[in-house]
Amino acid sequence: MGIVDKNDLTPNSLKHIAIIMDGNGRWASKRSMSRLKGHEQGAKAVREAIKGCRELCIPFLTLFAFSSENWKRPDEEVNHLMGLFRYFIKRELNELKAAGVKINFIGNISMLPDDVQELIETARLQTEGNTDLVLTIALSYGGQAEIVNSAKKLAEMVLSGEMALDDINETSLAAGLETDGIPDPDIVLRTSGEKRLSNFLLWQSAYSELIFQDVLWPDFRRENLEIAIEEYYSRCRRYGAVSA
Numbered sequence: 591m592g593i594v595d596k597n598d599l600t601p602n603s604l605k606h607i608a609i610i611m612d613g614n615g616r617w618a619s620k621r622s623m624s625r626l627k628g629h630e631q632g633a634k635a636v637r638e639a640i641k642g643c644r645e646l647c648i649p650f651l652t653l654f655a656f657s658s659e660n661w662k663r664p665d666e667e668v669n670h671l672m673g674l675f676r677y678f679i680k681r682e683l684n685e686l687k688a689a690g691v692k693i694n695f696i697g698n699i700s701m702l703p704d705d706v707q708e709l710i711e712t713a714r715l716q717t718e719g720n721t722d723l724v725l726t727i728a729l730s731y732g733g734q735a736e737i738v739n740s741a742k743k744l745a746e747m748v749l750s751g752e753m754a755l756d757d758i759n760e761t762s763l764a765a766g767l768e769t770d771g772i773p774d775p776d777i778v779l780r781t782s783g784e785k786r787l788s789n790f791l792l793w794q795s796a797y798s799e800l801i802f803q804d805v806l807w808p809d810f811r812r813e814n815l816e817i818a819i820e821e822y823y824s825r826c827r828r829y830g831a832v833s834a
Contacts, residue, residue: 613782613806690722697731740766
């Protein structure tokens, strides 16, 4: 992808925030609303996160919008989410483009409806030259499948003689991931009080700071982002070594 050289990043510089946007359904249930209303409100919180990262000069933001497991949800809910994706891209594309946001997508995009795939490609092409913020949206994404796919690529290269078995290492496997060229997340933030990764960026989050907030995603605001950043800077990232 060629977005950034990871060697240029210092250990404690905050470059990338990844967010598991959780709590839409519970937000709606607390208000005796349908889950669909919760997802609609959650889309507004997405704008808060994007705006906050831009204003705080965080160059990479990744949002877990729809997992590979979410296809198991009721058809009505899945169809509504697809409609929200359509609405979001159509409504926000021009503004994000003008704001210098590069829109990137990861996941099994081929499973999405054809018109959503077309919108995704349009968003990619129209923003590919932007550099102020790289917004990666994970759609139909699963971290385990991503690692398996990278391993398959390496196996094919070994079988074809393009590389030796001993050349398979952490670096070569990471190069086959969909996030190649994007720095690993410094922060993986999950809302709603749940404390798990749910198959999100499993390889990339090996040394991420995990931050869990009780706020339900539709209520997420700029101050929640700032609280996460403050907590990040209060921690010491040692990467297995000893503190200086």
